[in-house]
Amino acid sequence: MTAAGPVTASSADVLREADRRRTFAVISHPDAGKSTLTEALALHARVISEAGAVHGKAGRRGVVSDWMEMEKARGISITSAALQFAYGDAVVNLLDTPGHADFSEDTYRVLSAVDSAVMLLDAAKGLEPQTLKLFDVCRHRGIPVITFVNKWDRPGRDALALCDELVERIGLQPMPLTWPVGVAGHFRGVLDRRDGDFIRYSRTAGGATAAGEERLDPARAEAEEGPEWTRAVEEAELLAASGGDFDLARFRDATGTPVLFGSAVLNFGVRHLLDLLVELAPRPTPRPDVNARPRALDAPFSAFVFKVQTGMDPSHRDQVAFARVCSGVFERGMVVTNTTTGKPFATKYVQQVFGQQRSTLDVAYPGDVIGLVNATALRVGDTLHADRRDVRFPGLPSFAPAHFAVARPADLSRAKQFRKGIDQLESEGVVQVLRSNRRGDGSPVFAAVGPMQFEVASHRLSAEFKSPVRLDPLPYTVVQRLVDPAQRALVDGNRSEVLTRADGADLALFVDNTALGVLRRLHPEVVLEPLVAGNG
Ligand code: G4P
Helix, strand or coil: CCCCCCCCCCHHHHHHHHHEEEEEEEECCCCCHHHHHHHHHHHHHHCCCCCCCCCCCCCCCCCCCCCCCCHHHHHHCCCEEEEEEEEECCEEEEEEECCCCCCCCCHHHHHHHHCEEEEEEEEECCCCHHHHHHHHHHHHHCCCCCEEEEECCCCCCCCHHHHHHHHHHHHEEEECCCCEEEECCCCCCCEECCCEEEEEEEECCCCCCCCCEEEHHHHHHHHCCHHHHHHHHHHHHHHHHHHCCCCCHHCCCCCCCEECCCCCCCEEEHHHHHHHHHHHHHHHHECCCCCCCECCCCCCCEEEEEEEEEECCCCCEEEEEEEEEEEEEEECCCEEEEECCEEEECCCCCCEEEECEEEEEECCCCCEEEEEEEECCCCCCEEEEECCCCCCCCCCCCCCEEEEEEEECCCCCHHHHHHHHHHHHHHHHCCEEEEEECCCCCCCEEECCHHHHHHHHHHHHCCCCCCCCEEEEEECEEEEEEECHHHHHHHCCCCCCEEEEECCCEEEHHHEEEHHHHHHHHCCCCEECCCCCCCC
């Protein structure tokens, strides 16, 4: 990974390196244990010698970035980056999704850059709202999901009931690969459903090192664990009878999910998760370009920008663009072309960034994430390449906004900077900017998936553009896409209006479902399409 100097990678090298990559993200509701699991995975792979280095809680050294004062004040991380580590022969790229309660489009965009996801559930809570939202995006994109039921060391729900919930609420067939021995709160270990053995876990001080694991054959497990083992065996048989045996095809086509039980804080089940990722998770595959032609992994370098982050380094204003490599080999110093602008982009400063830890990156292969520093010319959705012919990947989808506010400059003498700032925020995808020439003063309307996007936008307009914004919330709660712009006049009214997004989509906004119902009754000819999270 850190080979210095020019790389002369053959096609076989690139294919071999791509085949070693496992690029995934953890999707979870806040507090399910994502930071703890990330730390445990990294610990297990031994890149982080001291437990706590990623987590950053309780005074431990943190690498989870807190790049803005606002973020510090709230004690949350709004940044997304990638953690890379070697595990056996594999190279694991774990993309961070923001863990705070508010959802922004960044969270969703990260999922455009992964090949699989780990859905982390709290054993006591099961599927929670934010997990469901993220899962919707995975489903929409066909991303295979591995489910990790966490916190089994604490009292929680029944394992079979949790599995039923997956089928009933999200239509995903659970295919447990391990089954807990001992109810939640009395975690003895797991039944390995693939060979029938018992893996007994033992605690290590504070969970600071990899958990102790002992493998016992079924006869010994029964002798030593008695009824708890018998119950696990019986439940595992029930699973087999209800279609819960592992089926690789169902995992890969995202209709079924392998399930593991564990405890991130005790490192129980973490090794199993890593092994499973290495064994089963999809490797990078040729990514379709705008013409739906898959781009071969060993074609010349190409990547797409899925995230742009400003101000990660508090000491000076900088901008880092995160790009996922789709083909070829990336070498630091390479001059690549930005397809959107047609301009060259020098990659002298390229880093691997995870939180505040940065290391210079010299070479990257398909599946890897590169952080391009000082990338003020790059925008979310841009394609970068080093090919003689242009390469263009499809732009990233916009997501269904749920919050709307009119944006006006608080200081009219800074109106020019205000406009400039809004253009910048729009191009970075910090907020969606909607416009309508029927609005009296022509003020743009900010639209966001989560209200924190407004805070980030306001903060940046004041701090970077010295043009504070006044945001007046709009009461809309229901959004649909208006298919025929000619029907616009039929929608504009007291309790609804049509606003146009930069991608040309006309969004019909309604104060509530009653207002939408009224329009449908009065003008059944108006064609509206629902927007769902993930393809808004
Ligand atoms: P998040 O990133 O998903 O928001 O969750 P995080 O890892 O911060 O974990 C949330 C809380 O759940 C933490 O407790 C953490 O210690 C705890 N936790 C995570 N995994 C497990 C597990 O497997 N078992 C148990 N029992 N607890 C777990 P906290 O009280 O908020 O913080 P802390 O003071 O314990 O660090």
